[in-house]
Amino acid sequence: MNVKIDGKYYSGNKGETLLELARRNEIEIPSLCYKEGFEGLGRCRLCLVEVIEGNSTKTVSSCVYPIRDGIEVLTNTKNIVNMRKDIIFLLLLRTPNNGYIRKLAEEYGVKAPSRYLDMEREEDCILCGLCVKACEKLGTNAISLVNRGITKKVSTPYDDASKDCIGCGACAEVCPTNAISLVEQDGKRIIWNKTFDLISCTRCGKCYSTEEVLHHIDEQLGVKTQEYLCESCSRRLVGEKFKEAFQNLI
């Protein structure tokens, strides 16, 4: 499939979204709720582009728009840039103290008049939904988007400590605005109102994961891990085994 983006032709695959094609070819389209490996969510709306097909021009969100042969795409028209600015403006009103969003606003030259800004607001979440997606992908489904409209938020059922949460922290890892609180202290990890005991590496003694995570992995893989190793120790172990095998060959 041939797609013309900003004047240049690119070849795309069937089923590919416009944003995937653009990213593959290093064409800059901003987005907040897109993560490679996840399907597009279409939430943040920042990845808007103009698509010209035949006689019609429409604005689409590129992360969920499946490419079609022969379309022409404009990623940076004045209209698109202005809309992106408005979206950043709206996010800035939501999270006036968030460093990431403030930086983004600065980059785009977005200024919110002080009479609209409530600097007392302590909000970091932009409801991009990546955390929920990550949790779903892991097969835990501990958090979800709850409520609707302006009261929408990400939470566990009834805001309680969730029995499904394994404390893996994938949600915090994918969050673009650092909105999820993950605290590690004294061999414990606190996330989503739940406290987990951290497991130490049997080799180096470093706390590296929760017991629930290790159980979850065993369950998913259908195995029983004998030795709990942190990332660097397990890498070292692989290296040692490889070296041993190599020496035997000689």
Added chain:
Amino acid sequence: MNDIYDEKMEILVCCGTGCLANNSYRVYERFKEILGEESEVAVKPLIKATGCNGLCEKGPVVKILPKEIAYFKVLPDDVDDIVEKTVLKGEIVDRLLYFDVNERKRIVSHKDASFYKHQHKIALRNIGEIDPLCIGDYLKRDGYRALAKALFEMTPDQVIGEVERSGLRGRGGAGFPTGRKWNICSTYESFPKYVVCNGDEGDPGAFMDRSIMEGDPHTVIEGMIICGYAIGSNRGFLYIRDEYDLALKNMQAAIDNAREFGYLGSNILESSFEFDLEIVRGGGAFVCGESSALMASIEGNIGEPRAKYIRSVEKGLWDKPTVLNNVETWANIPPIIINGAEWFNKIGIEGNSGTKVFSLVGKVKNTGLVEVPMGTKLNELVYQIGGGIIRDRPFKAVQTGGPSGGCIPKEYMDISLDFESLDKIGSMMGSGGVIVMDDTTCMVEVARYYMEFLSEESCGKCTTCREGINTMLKILENITIGEGQLDDIDLLLQLGETIKEASLCALGKTAPNPVLTTIRYFRHEYLEHIKEKRCSAGVCKDLTTYYIDSELCTGCGLCSRRCPVAAIDGKLKEPHIIDRDICTKCGNCFTVCPRNAVKVGGANYEC
């Protein structure tokens, strides 16, 4: 003996939701008590509880056939009188007749009343005429004849062709050609396919779908079975708003009945065609009326819309080809199949064939459900059928299309009610809500009210809709309390355009309409609020003071008697005065003053 005594006499008691709330079931029971099997009265008319007659404001409605006598606002105590006079003697109970405000007289048959005589009923054809729980009543009025015709005289393609040629367009608001939708869906070779009925009516003040599901459930079922046959589907879902208790009950009873009579299930009418239906109770969110959110909700997921770059006719419910139509659209299918596309095409105007049901509410004399041919002029709807504005106050605007429709000023009163014309002036058809507003309505407050509604009912998925509507709401709130600034208007316009263009689904894409149209047609009211700190409608309380013009006041004392907090003082036949320290700005004095001597001043008005 009077010929009214013939045994065909029927008494139809409206038991639609509006009338039920006004005790109509008691009226029905009272008729049964007096005239039922065990009574000693010689006459035994057939007594039926029907669906909604449309003129809910004047309910409970009782119709007596075949003479077509219609009584309005009937109380249980009136029943004895009706039986004694009308049923037994053939006389008319004058006080219960409909008073036609246009013709200024009482009218015997509802069909001659201004409210009804300009209507053309297709979707509502059976409602108020049949007992919705009795399949026999439906069968008597051509019920399931369209299904038999489709199954035995037409191929699926011919059925689709007929619907396409009829020009029927989706009555849920988008106006997509129904036949084309069916046609595209029929071309996909992926099974199973699904047929879905959208009965999640959520627009404030709209109740046409409810009325159809309550009053004529079989027509919806028949429409859906015909579609199933046409596109090759064996299964359908009715997604019904959970608050619609009676609709859920009647619809379920109708499904059970239809199954019993062989219209649903396997070997329908002894053909090889199989189709069945199931009710899904709505999730309780306005946004679930959006088709993709509705399907997500049926699947058991959160009611959030998805991008529709791939249409649901290809990948809908559980990613299978799905035809989803609105209740009113389904109700149009059987008559189209029976009478043919040409018949349907002759009603309405080119490109907008057939009729549309409007729920006419607000400051209009006759409120209720109205079905008129597409292309009917707005002023015919408001003045001929609606009887004009209550107390003959000045007309200000009409809001069409539900909460995200636009407000139409009086300059456009001769606009044709069709999809394109309404779109062109910034409003929309939507599901057919028509809210009439008079001079006591503040347009800034109207915009604020709808933004508040939508900020709560947006699903919150996409930034522009969730944050955008909320930001517009805050700006409007500021304006209504006198803290607006001139550049707020520009920001509202700018955000409005972005929200329309960048939002994911139709809710967001239409949400700014009330704000954009009120700025377009009533900018002076915004300026008045911002610059003069005044709300001339007297609605925004922070910007309102009421005072009495002593030159005009005749001292009749009406205002003083109606004031709930005794803030008005004055001797009879002498000008009265409002004590501002006590006044709660309820506006009663303003509305009741026969001389228009009560005036609205701004926040800082000095007497």
